[in-house]
Amino acid sequence: MQSKINSFFKPSSSSSSSSMLTERSNSPPQFCGDENDELAIWEKTQHTIVNTYTRRASEFERIDNKEEASDEKSEKPISGNMLSREECGSNGRNLKKKKRSYAQFHLELGQxxxxxxxxxxxxxxxxxxxxxxxxxxxxxxxxxTLGIQFKGWRNERVVHTPNGERGRVILVLDSDPVAQRNKVQEVVKMMEMEMELGEGWIFHKLCRVYLFILSQRIAGCVVAESIKEAFEVLSCSIGATTKQARPKSGKLRFGDIVLQREVINIAPSEVSHESRNGAILCKKEAMSAVCGIRAIWVTPDNRRKGIATQMLDAVRESFCRGHVIEKAELAFSEPSSDGEALAANYTGTTSFSVYKTGNLCG
Structure with a gap:
């Protein structure tokens, strides 16, 4: 193919063509009268067309060349700012800058x-x-369920150690170090969430916090405060409010169904006290009290094990220095149904005392 192209653009003899070119270059051009002869002589003397080409490498040769080039690049250091064409795409973006991540995603289609x-x-x-x-x-x-983790403190104020148990009750005051107060706040938030109480209601600066520690976890907590007076709960108001039907009350009849209206009789010596389950009845006359149980809580997996009783005993023993508080001098604040059952069980009577949270000892 190459020979055919050369024979088409060049004279048959290379030596004669070269000698002819040298002679014509040395001698001035001779012009004839004919314009076509002049143009032909000028083209032969001024224009020499040389056509060269290279054969395109096959696919296997290109792969071998790329491997050799990559080997040479690995041997030569490359500056951080210079990137080869192979490392960049057609638009100049760096393809090796960040590897693609193939994390598995899910489509939410109502599953x-x-x-x-x-x-x-x-x-x-x-x-x-x-x-x-x-x-x-x-x-x-x-x-x-088990309690917040607690590895212990160097200076713990242990106020009660139950007999035959590994647990202990420690007292935390507002004057204690920040780490101890932060742990109390963590427990209080857990109590507020389960009891559905407002933020900041359970604990204030005048409160004393008793923590029951069991197996390096806080299994229970009691928040106590000083009070002056409390009110005795009527035994008949626990669990359900007493209702007395009038003997001659009005009746509503709907066919065979007869509805009889009932009323609740409250004696003049009784007052209503709000609790988390509604109103409970207590006596109007206030009685003296020393300690108010603002909140008491035990983790779900540690209930029915006597932990609440042990914490209340610790409160009675350590709340007043040198004096053990009687059970009658304890009062409970806004008891729930479980709190009412605990108070009645601990005091041994359904006529336990309740107090208003605003009536604090100054």
Whole structure:
């Protein structure tokens, strides 16, 4: 192919053509009368067309050349600012700057597994299948059911040690170090969440906090405060409010159904006291009291083990220095149904005392 191209553009003899060119270059051009002869002589003397080409490398040869070039690049240092064409795309972007991540994503198309689940024990909402979400729920669930982790302090104020148990009751005051007060706040937040109380209601600076420590966890907490007076609860008002039907009350008849109106009779010597379950009845005359139980809480997995009783005993023994408070001098604030049962069981009577949270000892 090359020979055909050369024969087409060049004279047959290279030596004669070169000698002819040298002679014509040395001698001035001779012009004839004919214009065509002049143009032909001028083209032969001034224009020499040389056509060269290179054969395109095959695909296998290109792969070998790329491997050799990559080997040479690995031997030669490359500056951080200079990038080769192979490392960049056609638009100059660096393709090796960041590796692609192939993380698995999910499409939420109404599957039940992607819905948030409510934990029936701790009340936390979490997404099953999400590793981080499940881990956070596991940690919180364990702290809620067993108690917040507690490795102990150097200077603990141990006020009570139950007989035959590994647990202990420690007292924390507002004047204690910051680390101890922060731990109290962590427990108080857990109590507020389960008791559904407002933020900041359970604890204030004048309160004394008793923590029950069991197996390096805080299994229970009592928040106590000084009070001046309390009111005795009527035994008939616990659990249900007494109702007395009028013998001659009005009746409403709907066919065969007869509805009889009932009224609640409150004696003049009785007053209503608000609790978390509604109104409870207590006597109008106030009686003296020393210690008010503002809140008491035990972790779900540690209930029915006598921990609340042990903490109340610790409060009676250590609240007043050198004096053990009688059970009749304890009063409870806004008891729930479980709190009413605990107070009645601990004091041994359904006529225990309650107090208003605003009536504090100055």
């Amino acid at each position: 039940s597994n992607f819905l948030l689940h409510d934990c029936s024990t701790c009340g936390v909402k979490y997404s099953p299948g999400d590793e981080a979400d499940e881990k956070n729920h596991t940690v919180f669930h364990k702290n809620f």
